Amino acid sequence: MQLTKALSLLTCALLSSATVPTKTVKRADSSQFVTTQGSKFFVNGSEFPMIGTNAYWLQALNEEQDIINTFSNISALGIKVVRAWAFNDVTEIPETGTWFQLIANGTTSVNTGANGLQKLDMIIKHAESFGIYVLLTLTNNWAPLATDNLTESIDGLKSSVQSRAVVDTFNASRPRNFLSNDYGGMDVYVRQFGLQNHDEFYTNQTVLNAFMNYTTQIVTRYVDSPAVLAWELANDARCNSSVAASATCTPQTVTQWHSTVAQHIKALDPNHLISSGTQGFLCMGCPKLFPRQTSPAQPSARAVVGRRSVAKPLTRERIIQERNEQWKKTRALLPKSEQDKGEGIRVRGRWVSTPTKRQSDSQGVGSAFDGSQGVDSEDILGIPQIGFGSFQLFPDQNSYGPDDPSLSAFNNTLQTGINWITTHGQLAQQFDKPVSLLGFGLVTEANAPDFVPFNSTVAPFASDTTSTVSKASSTSSSASANSTQTFGVTDSEQATAYSTWLNTGISSGVSGLLQYQWSQGNLTAQANTTISPNDDTTGESSNDDTTGESPNDGYSIQGVGEDTVQSILQNAVQSVSST
Numbered sequence: 035m036q037l038t039k040a041l042s043l044l045t046c047a048l049l050s051s052a053t054v055p056t057k058t059v060k061r062a063d064s065s066q067f068v069t070t071q072g073s074k075f076f077v078n079g080s081e082f083p084m085i086g087t088n089a090y091w092l093q094a095l096n097e098e099q100d101i102i103n104t105f106s107n108i109s110a111l112g113i114k115v116v117r118a119w120a121f122n123d124v125t126e127i128p129e130t131g132t133w134f135q136l137i138a139n140g141t142t143s144v145n146t147g148a149n150g151l152q153k154l155d156m157i158i159k160h161a162e163s164f165g166i167y168v169l170l171t172l173t174n175n176w177a178p179l180a181t182d183n184l185t186e187s188i189d190g191l192k193s194s195v196q197s198r199a200v201v202d203t204f205n206a207s208r209p210r211n212f213l214s215n216d217y218g219g220m221d222v223y224v225r226q227f228g229l230q231n232h233d234e235f236y237t238n239q240t241v242l243n244a245f246m247n248y249t250t251q252i253v254t255r256y257v258d259s260p261a262v263l264a265w266e267l268a269n270d271a272r273c274n275s276s277v278a279a280s281a282t283c284t285p286q287t288v289t290q291w292h293s294t295v296a297q298h299i300k301a302l303d304p305n306h307l308i309s310s311g312t313q314g315f316l317c318m319g320c321p322k323l324f325p326r327q328t329s330p331a332q333p334s335a336r337a338v339v340g341r342r343s344v345a346k347p348l349t350r351e352r353i354i355q356e357r358n359e360q361w362k363k364t365r366a367l368l369p370k371s372e373q374d375k376g377e378g379i380r381v382r383g384r385w386v387s388t389p390t391k392r393q394s395d396s397q398g399v400g401s402a403f404d405g406s407q408g409v410d411s412e413d414i415l416g417i418p419q420i421g422f423g424s425f426q427l428f429p430d431q432n433s434y435g436p437d438d439p440s441l442s443a444f445n446n447t448l449q450t451g452i453n454w455i456t457t458h459g460q461l462a463q464q465f466d467k468p469v470s471l472l473g474f475g476l477v478t479e480a481n482a483p484d485f486v487p488f489n490s491t492v493a494p495f496a497s498d499t500t501s502t503v504s505k506a507s508s509t510s511s512s513a514s515a516n517s518t519q520t521f522g523v524t525d526s527e528q529a530t531a532y533s534t535w536l537n538t539g540i541s542s543g544v545s546g547l548l549q550y551q552w553s554q555g556n557l558t559a560q561a562n563t564t565i566s567p568n569d570d571t572t573g574e575s576s577n578d579d580t581t582g583e584s585p586n587d588g589y590s591i592q593g594v595g596e597d598t599v600q601s602i603l604q605n606a607v608q609s610v611s612s613t
Contacts, residue, residue, distance in 0.1 A: 064078055064079035065077070065078070065079075066078060066260040067260050067305045067306060068082060068167060068260075068263050068264065068306075068307060069307070070307065070421055070422060070467065070468050072466050072467075073462040073463060073465075073466055073467060073468050073469070073543055073545060074468060074545055075422075075468055075545050075546070077167075082114075083540075083545060083546075083610035083611070084114065084115045084263075084470060084545060084546035084547065084548070085112075085113060085114075085115070085536070085547055085548075085603060085606045085607045085610060086113055086114065086115030086116060086117065086169075086546065086547070086548040086549070087108060087113055087115075087116060087117070087548060087549045087550075087551065087552040087603065088116070088117045088118075088472075088473055088548055088549065088550040088551040088552060089104065089108075089116055089117070089118055089551060089552045089554075089584070090117075090118055090119045090171075090214045090217070090551065091119075091211065091212075091214075091564060091584055091585050092104065092116070092118045092119075092157050093118070093119065093122060093132050093134075093153045093154060093157065094131065094132050094211040094563070094564035094565070094585075095557060095558070095564075095565065096557070096558040096559070096560045096563055096565055097558040098156055098160075099558070100554075100557045100558050100565075101156055101157060101160050102160050103554070103556070103557075104552070104554045104584075105160050105161060105163075105164045105166055106164065107554065108164075108166065108552060109164040109165065109166060111600055111603055111604045111607060112604060112607035112608065112611070113166070113603060113607060114165060114166055114167055114607075115166070115167050115168075115169060115263060115546065115548060116161065116166055116167075116168050116169070116552075117168075117169040117171065117266070117472060117473070117548055118157065118168055118169070118170065118171070119170075119171050119174070119214070119217050119269075120134075120154060120170035120171055120172055120252055121134055121135065121171070121172055121173050121174070121217060121218060121219070121248070121252075122134040122135065122211070122217045122218060123135050123136075123137050123177075123217065123218020123219065123222045123223075124136055124137070124218065125137060125138050125222065125225075125226060126138065128210060129562070130560070130561075130562045130563050131149065131209075131210055131211060131562075131563045131564060132149050132150070132153050132211065132564075133145055133149065133150060134150055134151060134154070135218070135248055137218070137222050137223060137226045137244075138226055139226060140226065140227050140228065140240075142244050142247065142248065144248060144251050151251075151252075151255065154252075154255075155255075158256060158259055158261050158262065159261075161261045162259065162260070162261035166261070167260075167261060167262070167263035168261055168262055168263060169263045169264055169266055169309070169472070169548075170252070170256075170262055170263075170264075170265060170266065171266040171268070171269050171311055172248075172249055172252065172265060172266065172267055172268060173218075173219050173220055173245065173267075173268045173269070174214070174215060174217065174218070174219030174220065174268065174269045174270070175219065175220055175268060175269060175270040175271050175272055175275050176214075176215040176219060176221075176269070176270065176275060176276065176488045176489055177215055177216075177217075177218055177219035177220065177221040177222050177275070177276075178215055178221075178275075178276035178489055178490055178491050179221075179276070179491070180491050182221075182276040182277060209562065209563060209564050209566050210564065211564040211585075212564055212585045212587075213486055213491070213585065213587050214269075214488065214551075214587055215486075215488055215489070215491075219268075219269075220232065220235040220268070220271075220275065221235070221275055221276065221277045223235050223241045223244060223245060224241070224277055225277075227240060227241050227244070229241070230277075230280075231277065231278060231279055231280040231283070232273070232274055232275040232277040232278060232279050232283075233273050233274075233279045233280055233282075233283035233287055233288075233408075234280070236283075236287050236288060236290070236291035237287065237291075242291075242294070245295075246295065246298050249295065249298065249299060250298075250302060253265060253299055253302050253303050253306075254302055254303070257302065257303045257305060257306070258305065262306055263306075263307070264306055264307035264308060264309050264421065264422070265299055265303070265306055265307070265308050265309070266309050266310070266311040266424070266472070267292055267295050267296065267299075267308065267309070267310055267311055268310070268311050268312075269311045270311065270312060270313050270426065270488070271288055271291070271292070271310070271311065271312055271409060272288060272312070272313070272315070272407050272408045272409040273285075273287065273288060273407070273408020273409070274407075274408055275489065276489050276490070279408060283408055284320075284405075284408070285317045285320050285405050285408055285409055285410035285413065286320070286321065286323055286410070286413070287408075288408060288409045288410070288414075289323050289324070289409075289410055289413045289414050289417070290323060292310055292414050292417055292420065293323070293324070293417045293419070296308045296417055296419035296420055297419055299419070300419045307421030307422060308419055308420055308421050309420065309421060309422050309423070309424050309470070309472075310411065310414045310415075310420060310423065310424050311424050311472060312409050312411045312414060312424055312425065312426075313407070313409070313411075313425060313426045313432065314402075314411045314423075314424065314425020314426060314454070314458055315401075315402050315403075315405075315407040315409050315410075315411060316348065316402065316403045316405075316410060316411055316412050317403070317404065317405030317409075317410040317412070317413070318348065318349060318350045318353070318399055318403050318404065318405075319350065319404070319405065320405050320410050320413065322410075322412075322413045322416065323413055323416075324413055324414075324415075324416030324417050324418075325413075325416060326347070326412075326416055326464060326465055327416075345460035345463050345464060347464060348403075348412070348457070348460070348461070350398075350399050350403070353399045353403060354398075354399065357435065357436075360438070360449075360453075361438050361439070361440065364438055364440040364441055364449075365439075365440040367440070368440050400433060400434070400435050400436055401433055402432070402433060402434045402435060402454070403435075411423060411424070411425060411461075412461060415461060415465050415467060415469070416465065420467075421467070421468075422467055422468035422469060422470055422545070422546070423458070423461060423462065423465070423467060423468070423469035423470070424469070424470055424471075424472045425454070425458045425469065425470075425471055425472070426471065426472055426473045426474065426550075427451050427454055427455070427471060427473070427474035427475075427535065428473070428474070428475055428488075428550075429447045429450060429451065429476065430475075430476065430477050430485070430487075430522075430588075431487050431488060431489075434450050434451070434453070434454040435450050435453060435454070437450075444523060444527050444531075447476070447523070447531065448530065448531055448534060451474070451531060451534070451535050451538070452534065452535070452538050455471060455535060455538045455539050455542055455544060456538065456542045458471070458542075458544060459539070459542030459543040459544045460542075460543075462543050462544065462545065463543055468545035468546065469544055469545065469546075470544065470545055470546025470547070470548070471535075471539055471544055471546065471547045471548060472546070472548050473548055473549075473550035473551075474532070474535055474547075474548070474549060474550060475549070475550040475551065475589040476522075476523050476527070476528050476531055476532075476589075477521070477522045477523070477588045477589060478522045478523055478524065478525055478528050478595065479520055479521070479522040479523070479524060480522070480525070480593060480594065480595075481522060481586065481588050481589070481590065481593075482495040482520075482521045482522040482588070483495055483496045483497055484496070484586045484587065484588050484590070485521070485522070485587070485588025485589075486587050486588060493588075495521050525594055525595035525598065528595060528599070529595065529598045529599065529602060532549065532599060532602050533602050533605075535547075536602065536603075536606040537606075537609075540606070540609060540610060547606065549591075549599070549603060550589050551587075551589050551590060551591075552584070552591070553583065553584050553586070553590045553591045553592035553596060554583065554584040555581075555583045555584075555592065556581050557581060557582050557583060557584060558580065558581065558582075559580055559581055559582035564585060565582040565583075565584070566582060567580065567581075567582060
C-alpha cells in the first residue's frame with residue numbers, strides 16, 4: 035500500500051512536469067466542419083476537445099434502428115466522436131451481411147446497394163442527427179488468414195496457432211465481420227493482385243490506383259457532410275503484417291504512401307481533416323522526408339508567468355535519460371530489503387507476447403522508438419496534408435518501452451501508458467498540430483477467452499484451444515507456466531488505467547482520446563450475420579432468438595465493468611467540457 039501510494043504521488047509529479055503550456059490563439063473560423071488551430075480542434079468557432087469511442091462494427095448491424103439506438107446510448111454519455119470502419123473488402127460476394135468492395139483476381143467493384151455503401155450513408159445520417167462526428171478509417175493493416183505465414187505468432191503458442199485443425203474449428207464459430215481484422219484491408223489487395231509482400235500495398239502502382247479509386251468513391255460521397263470528422267488513411271499502418279514485409283521496406287516507405295494518399299484526398303475534399311491512424315511508433319534515427327519546421331525565435335525573451343518551457347525534441351539520449359531518472363525514483367520507493375536484492379516486485383504473471391513486443395531492452399530506446407516497427411509517426415505528422423497525428427495504446431499486444439524492474443506488472447502497464455501518452459502530447463506541442471489517441475484498451479480476465487490479437491485469427495485463451503495450448507507449451511517450462519497463468523487485468527485495474535490515461539491525455543495536451551471499444555446490447559439478430567442469435571460459441575448473444583450483442587474481440591466493455599467504464603468516459607467528457 036505504501037509503495038502504491040508513493041507511486042501515485044510520483045505519477046502526479048510526472049504529469050505536472052509534462053503539462054503543456056497554454057497558448058494565446060486567434061479566434062477560430064466558425065466552420066461547421068471540424069478544423070484545427072495549433073494543437074487544438076475547433077468546430078463552429080469553439081474548441082472541440084474529443085472524448086470518444088470505437089465501434090468498427092457499426093456497418094454490420096442488421097437494422098437501421100440498431101444504429102439509432104447505438105448512437106443514442108453513446109450520445110447519452112456526452113460522447114461526440116465515434117471511430118468506425120469505412121471499408122469492407124470481400125473476395126467473393128457473401129450471401130448475407132454487409133460488404134463494400136469486391137477485390138478478386140486483380141479487379142475491384144464497389145457495392146453501392148442496400149447492403150453496401152447505403153449502410154455507411156445510414157451511419158453518417160444518424161450520427162449527424164445526434165451531433166456525433168464519425169472518424170472514418172479507409173483500410174486496415176491487419177487482414178490475417180489462417181493460411182498466412184504469421185510473422186508475429188504468440189510465444190509458447192506457435193504450435194497451436196499453426197495447427198490448422200484448431201484454427202479452422204475456432205474460425206467456424208465466428209461470423210464474418212465479428213473481428214476488427216475481418217473487414218479486409220491491405221493484405222486483401224496484396225493477395226488478390228498476385229503480390230507476395232505486405233509493403234507492396236504501399237509501392238505497387240496498380241494496387242495504389244485501386245485503393246485510391248475506392249478512396250475517391252468514399253470521400254466524394256461525403257465531401258459535404260459535417261458529420262465526418264476526418265479521413266483516417268489506415269488503421270495501424272506499418273511495414274509488416276501477418277503477411278511478411280520485403281527487405282526493402284523502411285519507415286520512409288510508409289511515410290511516402292501517407293503523403294501520396296493524403297494529397298489525393300485533399301485535392302478531392304478541402305472540407306475535412308486527414309489523419310494517419312498509426313500506432314504512434316517512432317524512429318529516432320531515421321531520416322525525415324517531412325522534418326519538423328522550427329519557428330523563428332521570438333524577439334522578447336521575457337518569461338511568461340505560469341508557462342513552462344517548450345518540450346525538447348525527442349532524441350535517443352533524452353528518452354534513455356528520462357527513463358533512467360524515472361526508474362531511479364521508483365526504485366527509491368521500494369523497501370530497503372527489495373533494493374538490496376537488486377530486483378523489483380513481481381506480482382501477477384503476464385502474457386509473453388510476440389517477438390516484436392520483446393525487442394526492447396533497458397540499454398536502448400525500445401521497438402516503439404527505433405523504427406523496427408516500420409513506421410515513423412513523427413515524420414508522418416510533418417506531412418502538410420496531415421491535419422492531426424495519431425497513436426494507439428494496447429499494452430496487451432505491443433511494447434511501448436521496457437518494464438521498470440521496480441514495478442509490478444500492472445503498475446508497469448499503467449506507467450508505460452502514461453509515458454506513451456505524454457510523449458505524444460509533447461509531439462503535438464512541437465509540431466503545433468493536434469495529436470489524438472485513437473484507441474486504447476486493456477483485456478480483462480473475464481474477456482480473456484474472447485481476446486484475439488489484431489494480427490491473428492485465433493483466441494489463444496479460448497476454452498476450445500486449452501488442450502492444444504497445453505500440449506504446445508509442454509516443451510518449454512516458461513511457455514508451460516505462461517499457459518496456466520491468468521491473463522488480463524481485473525475490472526478494477528482496467529478502471530484505474532482508463533481513468534489515469536484519460537486524465538494524463540487531458541493534462542498532456544492530447545486533443546482526442548478514444549476508448550476501444552463500445553458495447554451495445556439488444557441488437558437485432560439474424561442467422562449467418564455478424565449479430566447472430568444464440569451464438570453460444572462466442573458468448574456474445576443473448577438467449578433470445580431475436581436479439582444479440584455487438585462483437586467482442588477481447589476489448590468489449592459488456593458485462594460487469596460496463597457501467598464503470600461508461601462512467602469514466604462520461605467524467606472525462608465533463609472534465610474537458612468545463613475547461
